[in-house]
Amino acid sequence: MTPEHSPGTRLDPWFGAYAARAHGMRASEIRALFAVASRPEVVSLAGGMPFIEGLPLEVIGEAVQRLIRTKGTTALQYGSGQGEESLREKIIDVVALEGVEAHPDDVVVTTGSQQALDLVTRIFVDPGDVVVAEAPSYVGALGVFRSYQADVVHVPMDADGLLPAELDATLTRLAAEGRRVKLLYTIPNYQNPAGVTLSLERRPQVLEICRRHGVLVVEDDPYGLLGFEGDPLPALRSFDDEGVLYLGSFSKTFAPGYRVGFVIAPHAVREKLVLASESAILSPSNASQLAVDTYLETCDWRGQIKAYREMYRERRDALVGALAEHLPSASWNVPAGGFFIWVRLPEGLDAKSMLPRAVTGRVAYVPGTAFYYDGRGADHMRLSFCYPTPERIREGVRRLASVVNAEAELVQLFGTSARPDDDPTDVEIPSPDLA
Amino acid sequence: MTSTARAVSSPVDARSRPDTSGMSDPSGSPPTPGPVVVLAGGLSHERDVSLRSGRRVAEALRAAGVEVQVHDVDADLLTFLRDSQPAVVWPLLHGASGEDGSIRDVLELLGLAYVGSGPRESRAVWNKPVAKAALLSAGIDTPPYVTLPQALFRDLGAQTVLDAIIERLGLPLVVKPVQGGSALGVTRVEHAADFPRAMVNCFAYGDTALIERAVDGVELAVSVIDAADGPRALPAVEIVTDGAYDYDARYNPGPVEYFAPARLSPEQAAQVADVAVRAHRTLGLRHLSRTDMILPPSGVPSVLEINVAPGMTETSLLPQAVVAAGLELPAVYRELVERAVPSRSA
Numbered sequence: 085m086t087p088e089h090s091p092g093t094r095l096d097p098w099f100g101a102y103a104a105r106a107h108g109m110r111a112s113e114i115r116a117l118f119a120v121a122s123r124p125e126v127v128s129l130a131g132g133m134p135f136i137e138g139l140p141l142e143v144i145g146e147a148v149q150r151l152i153r154t155k156g157t158t159a160l161q162y163g164s165g166q167g168e169e170s171l172r173e174k175i176i177d178v179v180a181l182e183g184v185e186a187h188p189d190d191v192v193v194t195t196g197s198q199q200a201l202d203l204v205t206r207i208f209v210d211p212g213d214v215v216v217a218e219a220p221s222y223v224g225a226l227g228v229f230r231s232y233q234a235d236v237v238h239v240p241m242d243a244d245g246l247l248p249a250e251l252d253a254t255l256t257r258l259a260a261e262g263r264r265v266k267l268l269y270t271i272p273n274y275q276n277p278a279g280v281t282l283s284l285e286r287r288p289q290v291l292e293i294c295r296r297h298g299v300l301v302v303e304d305d306p307y308g309l310l311g312f313e314g315d316p317l318p319a320l321r322s323f324d325d326e327g328v329l330y331l332g333s334f335s336k337t338f339a340p341g342y343r344v345g346f347v348i349a350p351h352a353v354r355e356k357l358v359l360a361s362e363s364a365i366l367s368p369s370n371a372s373q374l375a376v377d378t379y380l381e382t383c384d385w386r387g388q389i390k391a392y393r394e395m396y397r398e399r400r401d402a403l404v405g406a407l408a409e410h411l412p413s414a415s416w417n418v419p420a421g422g423f424f425i426w427v428r429l430p431e432g433l434d435a436k437s438m439l440p441r442a443v444t445g446r447v448a449y450v451p452g453t454a455f456y457y458d459g460r461g462a463d464h465m466r467l468s469f470c471y472p473t474p475e476r477i478r479e480g481v482r483r484l485a486s487v488v489n490a491e492a493e494l495v496q497l498f499g500t501s502a503r504p505d506d507d508p509t510d511v512e513i514p515s516p517d518l519a
Numbered sequence: 520m521t522s523t524a525r526a527v528s529s530p531v532d533a534r535s536r537p538d539t540s541g542m543s544d545p546s547g548s549p550p551t552p553g554p555v556v557v558l559a560g561g562l563s564h565e566r567d568v569s570l571r572s573g574r575r576v577a578e579a580l581r582a583a584g585v586e587v588q589v590h591d592v593d594a595d596l597l598t599f600l601r602d603s604q605p606a607v608v609w610p611l612l613h614g615a616s617g618e619d620g621s622i623r624d625v626l627e628l629l630g631l632a633y634v635g636s637g638p639r640e641s642r643a644v645w646n647k648p649v650a651k652a653a654l655l656s657a658g659i660d661t662p663p664y665v666t667l668p669q670a671l672f673r674d675l676g677a678q679t680v681l682d683a684i685i686e687r688l689g690l691p692l693v694v695k696p697v698q699g700g701s702a703l704g705v706t707r708v709e710h711a712a713d714f715p716r717a718m719v720n721c722f723a724y725g726d727t728a729l730i731e732r733a734v735d736g737v738e739l740a741v742s743v744i745d746a747a748d749g750p751r752a753l754p755a756v757e758i759v760t761d762g763a764y765d766y767d768a769r770y771n772p773g774p775v776e777y778f779a780p781a782r783l784s785p786e787q788a789a790q791v792a793d794v795a796v797r798a799h800r801t802l803g804l805r806h807l808s809r810t811d812m813i814l815p816p817s818g819v820p821s822v823l824e825i826n827v828a829p830g831m832t833e834t835s836l837l838p839q840a841v842v843a844a845g846l847e848l849p850a851v852y853r854e855l856v857e858r859a860v861p862s863r864s865a
Contacts, residue, residue, distance in 0.1 A: 094772060095773075095777065111767040112767055
């Protein structure tokens with residue numbers, strides 16, 4: 085080698101300048117594979133996208149046109165950091181369906197509940213603090229916790245949701261270790277990804293345990309009104325005004341494109357959330373808020389939720405039926421609502437390493453490792469039934485069965501087994517495909 | 520054509536080409552080519568990379584005054600191409616259909632001019648063992664290898680076959696699908712215990728595996744571009760990485776340090792350029808190619824693989840080589856488009 089060679093380049097002059105929290109924010113092989121899943125040739129059982137085609141688009145279009153004509157100067161202007169008062173009033177009516185009693189002043193409107201998660205974590209979590217979450221848990225929440233350099237400790241669930249005794253034992257152990265637990269993050273209804281619901285009996289138990297350990301509960305409830313069997317269970321927030329931050333969203337019950345979510349929080353927390361939100365985005369979109377407000381005022385939103393429930397139940401049944409017919413070697417739960425089924429693969433199969441084969445076979449899912457902070461979950465995959473039609477779901481499962489059978493043969497041939505993800509940051513960044 | 524790593528010489532100095540469009544310019548350079556269609560996306564595992572490559576090339580061509588449309592490949596492709604009648608098509612599809620020759624077959628069928636190698640040559644390069652055999656016949660070194668379909672492991676017993684491979688090739692090994700790029704499905708096997716897992720990862724991308732002896736040394740990529748007087752090598756790009764040069768390393772700025780030109784002596788630079796140009800010629804490639812190789816301590820470059828549709832993303836190697844040659848991407852890409860026009864009758 086000669087001394088006059090030019091210096092090397094990392095193609096990013098700021099490579100050494102990024103904050104530690106930016107670690108893991110990068111393109112990955114898994115994310116690249118999801119680029120194919122968005123094509124119509126692929127049956128995607130991966131994304132949690134609501135079936136927007138089910139909305140009365142013409143009615144909504146007319147209402148939004150009228151909104152701009154009559155309230156355009158407000159809709160297109162900056163707004164309040166806390167959110168539009170008329171929408172906050174209507175949010176109180178919506179959450180009352182799950183037994184939540186609150187005042188419009190308790191509500192902070194956010195840019196989707198994803199921003200609510202970000203704000204809550206920002207004001208409560210220092211680097212190294214612990215967030216306790218269900219095992220498995222929502223990939224988008226894990227990404228937020230990671231970006232604030234929190235440590236996530238998972239607590240197991242069964243068919244009735246979070247196990248109170250395990251939660252108590254975990255919080256006791258962490259306290260003994262001198263770890264500071266700030267939040268319990270939970271999705272009590274039709275959990276993402278596991279599909280299970282925290283039983284009525286366990287709800288007060290979980291709250292009592294968290295109260296005793298001084299841990300704030302973050303109740304993330306995007307699917308609560310999308311149950312298939314009877315009335316929704318009372319929200320955790322309905323039992324406790326002070327110890328629960330309730331996160332809600334219009335993304336699943338109306339339309340994610342508007343990006344309107346909200347937090348219901350005790351007074352002091354609410355004040356900090358508003359200040360944090362103003363520093364991040366000044367104010368949530370007035371146009372979006374007023375569109376949702378108009379929808380709630382002029383459209384039959386309760387009827388729409390009922391229609392969604394019926395449609396999603398039909399799709400769940402299609403998925404469960406197809407799994408029983410084509411994939412009897414796997415096991416799964418039957419969710420009573422929401423969007424997802426959590427499937428355990430036959431012995432030895434690794435959902436992450438199988439994904440390229442699935443994409444080749446024109447079907448997509450989310451590998452279970454995305455939903456753990458510690459690399460577990462390789463033996464599971466999340467299937468969503470919200471977007472494809474029943475016919476497409478059945479076709480997707482047929483394709484998936486071929487993929488699983490081929491992979492099973494391979495695994496048997498080489499004697500390998502599912503193994504922990506050696507890089508659990510792969511799908512850290514929440515994307516619409518994984519929502 | 521000498522075998523040294525000379526920069527491509529354009530008929531008109533690349534840096535002096537005007538950015539504005541026009542049918543001709545006072546220097547007498549060729550008129551602005553007609554509309555160009557960049558094909559990107561598709562359904563391969565490398566769709567995301569292809570979309571990024573397509574956007575970058577389109578951007579550069581527009582900067583060179585060329586009218587460009589980027590088109591994803593779907594069932595409407597034939598209708599679209601018939602209706603739009605582009606002067607030149609640039610297939611920037613990575614992975615299957617893009618690099619296996621099939622899209623190029625379609626372009627030939629439609630009588631459309633395109634940038635890049637023909638279908639038969641693309642097919643040969645896409646199938647790594649076919650390309651390796653051709654290279655060996657031409658006296659170009661490539662790591663010792665075996666190519667085995669999944670069915671053979673089933674018929675003969677996986678462990679027996681794996682043991683035999685290790686006995687013959689030794690460790691470490693590299694396992695990769697016989698077809699495909701971007702290091703998808705590629706695993707370096709240091710220990711025998713990791714071999715079965717590497718095979719499973721590989722077979723997730725295809726039914727046949729290429730297993731070759733790992734060669735340690737300086738990792739290099741040498742791009743070749745056809746100039747007026749024949750194929751010429753651009754300066755070699757050296758890749759230095761702490762871990763594997765895998766998908767993450769390839770498409771995220773930061774973890775990899777690139778040296779362009781590579782830190783080679785003039786003799787070594789000439790040697791690797793010669794290998795890349797010979798590989799390009801041996802395989803009958805056209806317009807552009809990229810040869811990935813290792814320069815081991817023995818001093819004999821060992822070719823790992825050749826690409827007929829090399830990546831054109833922000834972190835890709837051919838664009839780095841163009842810049843290292845003192846050329847500008849818009850001018851070089853425009854010249855490739857201009858060069859493609861006569862290929863219709865070639």
